[in-house]
Amino acid sequence: MVMEEDVDIVVHHILGVIESWRRTEQTSSRTSPEAKRERFRILVSEAARCFLTGRTNQFVNELEMFLASGLNIDAYDKVYLKNLGWKIPEISEDEEEPHEHAPAVPNLYLFDEDSDYTE
Numbered sequence: 064m065v066m067e068e069d070v071d072i073v074v075h076h077i078l079g080v081i082e083s084w085r086r087t088e089q090t091s092s093r094t095s096p097e098a099k100r101e102r103f104r105i106l107v108s109e110a111a112r113c114f115l116t117g118r119t120n121q122f123v124n125e126l127e128m129f130l131a132s133g134l135n136i137d138a139y140d141k142v143y144l145k146n147l148g149w150k151i152p153e154i155s156e157d158e159e160e161p162h163e164h165a166p167a168v169p170n171l172y173l174f175d176e177d178s179d180y181t182e
Contacts, residue, residue: 073114080110103127 084106088099104123112119129139 073111077107077110080106100127 081103084103088094088102094102104127107123107126108119111122115122129136132139132142134142
């Protein structure tokens with residue numbers, strides 16, 4: 064499917080930017096943690112902005128929280144949904160999907176309907 068391929072390209076691009084940042088940061092020990100964090104946020108924002116437009120800042124915030132958590136994606140999602148107070152149905156090993164419908168994650172960019180076009 065074309066959309067999945069597009070997402071793969073975006074993910075590959077952003078991961079490449081993060082990996083490049085990591086290599087650079089390993090060699091610069093004199094940079095403060097605050098400066099490293101700001102540089103990370105700027106680079107990821109620049110890499111993602113053309114794809115995510117008005118949702119870029121939310122993406123960078125979420126990415127930063129995920130990376131700081133040290134969790135894998137499945138664990139992070141469970142913690143995130145639990146903190147929203149939602150019940151997450153468990154999937155048994157012989158089932159592919161739960162019998163109940165899992166709640167959909169709400170659109171976290173609720174405040175501005177034109178957010179895709181503003182920054």
